[in-house]
Amino acid sequence: MLSLCVGMPQALAQSRLVLNDQSATVIPLSGKAEYLSDTSAQLTIQDVLKLSHKFKTTMHTQEMNFGYTDSAIWLKLDLSSEFKTSQNWVLEFQYAYLDDVRFYIVSDQGIETFYSGRDVPVNQWPLASRKPAFPVSFQPGEQSTIYIRGASHAALAMSVNLMTQQAYAKSDTRTLVVLSLYYGMLIALGSYNLLLFIGLRQRIFLLYASFVFTFALAASSMNGIGPLLLWPDVTHASDRVVPTGYSIAATLALMFARRFLNLATFAPRWDKFVLAAIGVWGVCVVATWFTEIPLAFKIMSIQAVLTTVSLLSVGIAAVRLKIPAARIFVLAWALLLVGTSLLAIRNAGLLPSNFFTVYSMQIGSAVEMLLLSFALVAKFNDLKRQKEKAQADLVNTLIEQEKVLETRVAARTAELEQAKSQLEVHVTVDPLTGILNRRGLNKYFEKLKLQTRHEDDAAVVVLIDLDEFKPVNDLYGHEAGDMLLQTLALRMKKQLSDTAGLGRLGGDEFVVLLAGQTVSSIAELEALGETLLAVISEPVTIKPSVRVNVRASIGVSLCQVESHTLSTALRAADAAMYDIKHNGKNGVVVVSESDFPESVTM
Template sequence: MKRWSILISILLAAVLAYGTPVHAQEDMPPVYYHVDESGSASIESLIDKPPSYWQVVPGDGASFGYTSAVYWFYFELKASDHDRQLRVGYPLLDKIDAYFVQNGEVIDRIRTGDSYEFSQREVHSRNFILPVESHAATSVYLRVETTSSMRVPLSIWKPADLIADEQLLNTATGMYFGLLLCMAIYNFFSYVVTRDRRFAYYSGYIVAIGLLLAALDGTGYQYLWPWFEWLQYKAIPLFGSIVFILASLVASQILQTETRSPKLHRGLQGIMIAGGLSFIASLVLPYEMMISVILVVAILASSFLIVTGFTLWQQGLAYARIYTLALSVLLLAIIINAIGYLGFLDSFFIQRYLIMIGSAIEIMLLSLVLAIRFNEDRKERLMVEQRLNSRLEVKVKQRTAELEALMRKLKDMNQRLELKSNEDRLTRLYNRGVLDEDLPLEVRRARRTGYDIAVVMIDIDHFKKINDTLGHQAGDEVLVELARLLKVNFRRAGDRIYRYGGEEFVVLMPGAQELGCHDKVLTVTEVIRAHSFKTERGEVKLTVSVGMALLNSLPGHASSKQLLEAADNALYQAKHAGRNQIRIARSLKDVSEKP
């Protein structure tokens, strides 16, 4: 029961995280739309159209169900004194062309959508995030074309608030997929230990549910197959078909339909065949044809599974009640989800997250059913094992030890997942949050031991020029390659490298001495200067500016914050002196003129 309490607590925390509006978006102006049946309209032909040409988007968001038409959306952004970003909160739109217009002229255009490779997005997010480059009043036009449901939830954010909101959603989503991963691994290792095929089937079913939800949520395209547009296009019908097959297989195993009800067993076999045929059809037929089939099959298959559970419940099978409840929750989520896809429901929260919550509840309840069923079988085996000799008792103890080892492995895996959150997603270096934790600890250790500690802050010279001339993708490639060079060259025991933000990096060198530290940093800057950074847009040569601060070189009892500020001041002086420089801080305001 303790294990189930923990799992339920995780689920409730995820629900609260999804439903709690911590970071507020800006007020969204009225949004208008126009249906372009032929798909031939251009931005030039729409800019001067009168208000009567447009229709007001109904409800709290644009939701028009499945359609082959192209939709244009239009709204006016007022002038602002801060940066803004537009979020389109539905990750299954094929093509989005965003036009930003001022005084009748297009000043910026952004093209995105899940029919393009994920790396081409302006902001790497499962949602479509479009930066508004101008602070002035701007007319925004969106051309949207999709084979999925035409759902276009729009919102305007300050960048910091949007990042915080995305992080909150990513955390809750990560908890959901972490729950699925733990349950899948647990059941797989249970199969390894017990050789009970039900655990293997159920583990596969959990994985299939996870892949399907990752496709629906956009998480799969962001993290699992960002380079594979074809799979993103086919993911939902393919993974949905696999879910039907494995759900029927799990039901037949848990409910023992082959012996208890041959007719129901044949029905489950029919669902497996239908799932196999829909999987094959999804490989060759277009998404827009298969998605309607998948939605109908999903409702029919879930309904039959509930009928199967209810029938065996009436026959006296105790755990069939829990099974029926679990499938009822999932069926409700699927039905509401299908209604949303068809355009009859405007709640994007329900559309995007209800099926996650429903599937999490269903997975935990089915795990309980599987545990009950396994426990019953175990009791029967124990009655037989009581007649066996002591060698069988030893084997039971070995099995117990294996299960304990399994739980330790799961705990270790959770710890590794937690460590993953400390990495900068692009460079795989430690992020700034880890630096904020490490630096005070190292300063206290240096005070205690008498050793010195150096903070080296490195900034790429003229990095904005690289982004402007070669593009942000090339800039990202340069950052990744520079991170690799820093890891190769700062290999002294105790050295740690962090991505501080943008094109800035920080190297923490406990126990360093000024002369040796300076010589090492000088060597690294020469390596960087001589290195050719290869990108898809060509080779790039660059230099860096460096600011250094050593704890024992600063007057007074400097804190970790002051040490970092001293290094930052030294970096500023290096850049101010012409860049491609190294400066060492002697105080919080002054630095040495040492080259």
């Protein structure tokens, strides 16, 4: 997990995005982040740090969409954390098709860089997600600045959202379910029509199945499913999937329309026009494979527009000529055009983001393919009646495929839940010592509450503060200090039962939590404190031939667990601990909350 610990001078930041406990769970960065266009695409982070004055403020969502450009775009965001506790968020791009995304954290210790995007293998991404995403950790009172560099052969969309982990997990799971259903439907439709071709030997079914599969493959690459799941270790070689895939799909769409509408019989002039277009589109397919990637994308975009216009024109002409199924054909392609248009308008920031605008292309293409599939079934209804047995076999195959799809969706959902559980465990553990962090201690204290049977059930709170830690840290360095903390944490853990909760509040402070039922007397608590003090006082080897001794002040308190939070439960132990420090340090004091009533008031 990334921890932003960058303190940038106030003079370098025009404004800061302030985050606190009342902040929205999803924050679009348009209007908050600043951007810089690197026309040479050669600037390094060191160069950019010298050009802070040249960054421009973004005001609207459409300003984050830079279209087809050879430039690299840099984003700069100043942040200020007013959270009361450590928070873990995620910085997520809203557009999946980005070739090279670099995330920089600049600190006094140097520059740390993280990579994502299609040019980077999935196993090197900070988060394995459809879209470039980076985990970010905020500490109370922290001020930080981040830099992001983006570049792409396709349209460069730098829309970024900053969101909580819960919002990110919910959004990512919902999107994966929707996309799984969408691609499952495409696979089912394509397989169904392929089986129809095998059973009926009608080439139109093969054309339609090829169109569906090619469109699905290109779409999966465009929205990040392909690079994430299908070819995670392939980078540059997959750049051709989108332009060439969509170009082939456009060519197949023209070939399908020609046979579906039977233009050679009902509209010979239009048939010649479509045949000529198919020839030109074949050349475009070859061009998208062999030309430079940016040019291939431009060819693909022109093909997409001209294909839709041509098919709608042919369809309208077919309706006027009263060609069978022409109305369904026009309706199907009109729905796809509406869906893609809504998505484009939404990406430009002119429409709000909701279920229908975000997934408009998927909805439009799904309905379009369903309508065309139904039209094909109606067109060859007589042939299917003659082969009822073959049709029954095909239906059974489709049902089996749907069951397989449901199984895969369920398995993927289970994997996501497991990953979520693992992430939850990760954020409750102190990365340095491997014991609980403050969040983990809070969860453990709440667990003690759930285990109480009576209102007066007690909890044991042990607060441990190392007395000579800072001199060790200053004299031998942070690495030695880290080794000392790790060693002491391991020693204390060995002295505690499996039911005890050992955690690190931060710095050189440790906490032990126990259920009151596990101890029988004050003497037993004193013995526990003395045991911990003894193992802490033993020498620790921090470097070859270098051994150090530290002491500790240990405050032990009993409190009614039902009427406290962890913060209030610590107050009595904290007061006892400071009483030791004021009287010479290196000792153990056991108190109950009644000994310090002013310290435990809720």
